[in-house]
Amino acid sequence: MKTLLLGAVAYDPKVVPIWDIIRDYANANAEIFGCKLDYVLFSNYERQVDALLNGHIDVAWNTNVAWIRTLHATQGKARALVMRDTDVDFTTKFVCKKGSGIQNIADLKNKRFGLGSMDSAQAAIMGLYYLQKECAQDVILQEFDSPDACGRGKSDTLKTSSLSVVRHNSDVGKHGDTGRSEFEILEAIKAGELDAGSIGSSTWIRILQEGSYPDIESFWTSPGYCHCNFSVMPKFDSKLAESFTQMLLSQNAKKDNPVIAKMMQMEGLNAWIRVGESELRAYDIIYKAMEEQNLLKNTL
Known part of the structure; x- marks a missing residue:
């Protein structure tokens, strides 16, 4: 069974229990969703984007800026899978x-x-x-x-x-x-x-x-735009992408579990949602702003 390696940035000590909970949930339900999960932490998003682009990680928990740099580096072909409900209509x-x-x-x-x-x-x-x-x-x-x-x-x-x-x-x-x-x-x-x-x-x-x-x-x-998402490369296996997505979405029905509730509270969400066309379009304005400010290149 494939173990997906997820990248996240260590911006606060709370990220460790957040990803421990998500990893442990994924692995406890691996037979249901068809994949296991582990994670690595980066000190900055530039290094994380570089790791995703070079295949060192499978999935990245990206900010909107990191996502747009990934999108730019892949000529618009990178894929965004899931985000928090609170990542929508950010202002x-x-x-x-x-x-x-x-x-x-x-x-x-x-x-x-x-x-x-x-x-x-x-x-x-x-x-x-x-x-x-x-x-x-x-x-x-x-x-x-x-x-x-x-x-x-x-x-x-x-x-x-x-x-x-x-x-x-x-x-x-x-x-x-x-x-x-x-x-x-x-x-x-x-x-x-x-x-x-x-x-x-x-x-x-x-x-x-x-x-x-x-x-x-x-x-x-400001008008609304989107914030973070789980990003993968264009050729990331579609079945694994759906397995990972379903694993996260299934947590929405587990909020009566105090461990899941704690993770959601620390990560600032009420529910995981699938990234759709409207969410992708909400990144366009940030792409334009970053282009004008010469910020599209992922500089380490």
Whole structure:
């Protein structure tokens, strides 16, 4: 019986119990689904994408950025199998301090705006894309500096004609999974060092639930796009792909099992879903943004 080797990125200690649970579930039900599972952890998504492209792993749990780089490297032939229900209709939120007078993108003229890690779709790539799209006459990147950013991780400032865009390049290689750069942005807004910034909808929901930034509000939300998926190469065996898919989908009916429920809670999903045409189309806007920002190449 084939043992599939899955790749995931170690962005947080919780990923170990998450993949242990999924592996153990797959192997306990191997006779039902026709395959076993093991996993390896990578320190960054660039190495994981490289491993998938070179056949060292069978399946990769990819961010949207890693998926698009895989898609680009395979001339659009890579396949996405399964994602979380929470990976659908993901959005980027622009946030500011309450009472700042910022109500829309046009109000950002002559302001200081924070972007997250350069490889984070939610905190940087889509934020920059829509800044340029919505006020192209005001956001023209002219210079590139590297200030200290008050000691909160490596940052870069993009000087524009009327908007100072500050990058918080924390945990590059994790594609925004740690969320560190988004919280740096929130802290900088709170401290008055930024007027506004870009974060992901999952971080926005988290801080609303926790009540941790009561003085921060959202003034703009992007159109929806998709986040993570399980990616395979074009020639990956179709029967094994379906076995892997069915194994994951079967967990949706096991949420009364405390172990499965724990895994889903830690991984941030209510259900696994099959990737369809609508989900694939929702990556198109990120592909366009990455192409414009010269981010399609998987650079190790």
